[in-house]
Amino acid sequence: MSDDAEMHGLWVVIPAFNEASVVSRVVTDVRRRYRNVVVVDDGSSDPTGQEALAAGAIVLRHPINLGQGAALQTGIAFALDQGAEHIVTFDADGQHGVDDVCALESTQLRTGAAVVLGSRFLGRSINMPLKKTLLLKAAVLFTRLTTGMRITDAHNGLRLLTRYAAGRIHLRQNRMAHASEILGQICRAKLSYAEAPVTISYTEYSLAKGQGVSNSFNILMELLVGRLAR
Numbered sequence: 001m002s003d004d005a006e007m008h009g010l011w012v013v014i015p016a017f018n019e020a021s022v023v024s025r026v027v028t029d030v031r032r033r034y035r036n037v038v039v040v041d042d043g044s045s046d047p048t049g050q051e052a053l054a055a056g057a058i059v060l061r062h063p064i065n066l067g068q069g070a071a072l073q074t075g076i077a078f079a080l081d082q083g084a085e086h087i088v089t090f091d092a093d094g095q096h097g098v099d100d101v102c103a104l105e106s107t108q109l110r111t112g113a114a115v116v117l118g119s120r121f122l123g124r125s126i127n128m129p130l131k132k133t134l135l136l137k138a139a140v141l142f143t144r145l146t147t148g149m150r151i152t153d154a155h156n157g158l159r160l161l162t163r164y165a166a167g168r169i170h171l172r173q174n175r176m177a178h179a180s181e182i183l184g185q186i187c188r189a190k191l192s193y194a195e196a197p198v199t200i201s202y203t204e205y206s207l208a209k210g211q212g213v214s215n216s217f218n219i220l221m222e223l224l225v226g227r228l229a230r
Contacts, residue, residue: 006104009085011036012101015071016092017044020051021111023092025056030098031089038078039092061121068157069178073171080166087166091157100198114165115186117151118158123197128169131200143180147187151195155179158198165191186194 012030016023016039023039030037039057041049043065053059060074072089079087086108088101100123104116120128121136139154157179161169168189173181186193 009036009083009103010034010088010101011079011082011086012088012090013036013040013072013075014052014057014090014092015068015075016040016048016052017042017065017068017071020046020048022094023048024051024055025063026090026094026096027052027057030101030228031056031079033098034101036082036084038075041077042066042068044072053077053218067178069173069207072178076161076166076169080163084166085163087161087163089157089159089161094203095156095200096218097199097201099227100158100196101160103196103198104158106162107196108162111194112192114191115193117193117195118156118198119151119153119195120156120198120200121152122195123199125200125202127202128154128200129202134187139180143183147184149183149187149193151183151193153195154183154196156200164190211222 012025012034014030015035027037027039028193037057039052039059040051041059041175042051043062047063049059058078060078062071062074076087077201086105088094089105090101100118104118107113110115125133136153136155140152143149143151143154159182163202165186168191169185171178171181
């Protein structure tokens with residue numbers, strides 16, 4: 001495990017609504033390098049929580065499924081309470097690699113940015129379907145038009161927040177629209193940001209669990225309702 005990560009108070013937050021065996025493998029990989037790992041079991045009906053705990057994570061549990069945004073907010077709040085100086089959000093479906101956490105860290109140290117966003121378009125993606133590519137490119141265009149942020153990847157779950165930034169992120173979109181909501185809050189809070197090249201590996205499992213094109217309209221409606229509610 002990384003002594004440097006502990007020295008800097010880095011916590012990895014994993015929202016878990018995937019199969020227990022997949023979550024267990026993800027936690028095991030992350031724990032080889034980072035000691036402070038918190039998994040938010042988002043109302044799973046299988047032994048996700050038990051397997052994550054056995055793999056070495058701290059496990060928080062939602063009694064019912066609230067969605068990835070809510071799970072992230074729970075995990076971020078917990079990490080802040082534990083004194084985290086840096087918080088990395090990390091998906092539980094096996095798409096992310098633990099080496100890319102180091103890329104986020106080095107980018108933050110080099111730039112001093114309050115937020116570092118992972119980008120598969122600066123790095124690479126493995127087995128990404130064309131429909132997924134087009135959807136993600138459309139999300140980048142939407143983000144640039146609505147926030148003015150010059151980013152290349154708008155819906156990447158791999159990101160690093162400094163303690164200062166995490167304290168200014170308050171997710172209200174419980175489900176998948178939280179990814180766009182985070183970017184909007186970064187913009188409104190005038191947080192400095194940078195992007196780091198990362199690798200996203202798509203598998204049959206992760207694609208089945210991922211966000212489909214048909215649900216993009218639901219994300220848009222969640223965002224519009226969220227803006228009207230502010």
